[in-house]
Amino acid sequence: MEAHSVVERIDTLTVTELAAMLRCRTETIYRLMKRRVLPGFKVGNHWRFSRREIEDWMLSQTRLSGTREASPSRRRAWA
DSSP states (O other): OOHHHHHHHSOEEOHHHHHHHHTSOHHHHHHHHHTTOSOOEEETTEEEEEHHHHHHHHHHHHHHHHHOOOOHHHHHHHO
């Protein structure tokens, strides 16, 4: 398999495209990148994101948020 055919199959997103996909502002994407939360890589001075890695990251975030329990102060507020 030639290298260029592998690269063509990797669906990459720009910061703007990722922000649209996640329905947030580009500033949010940059903030998450600064905190090293999102999986991404730089090409020159521009960030790129693998759609597959972002989808995996989104699934992991969904699983994490679904397993969190309410903090003790929150439980008391509802009790």
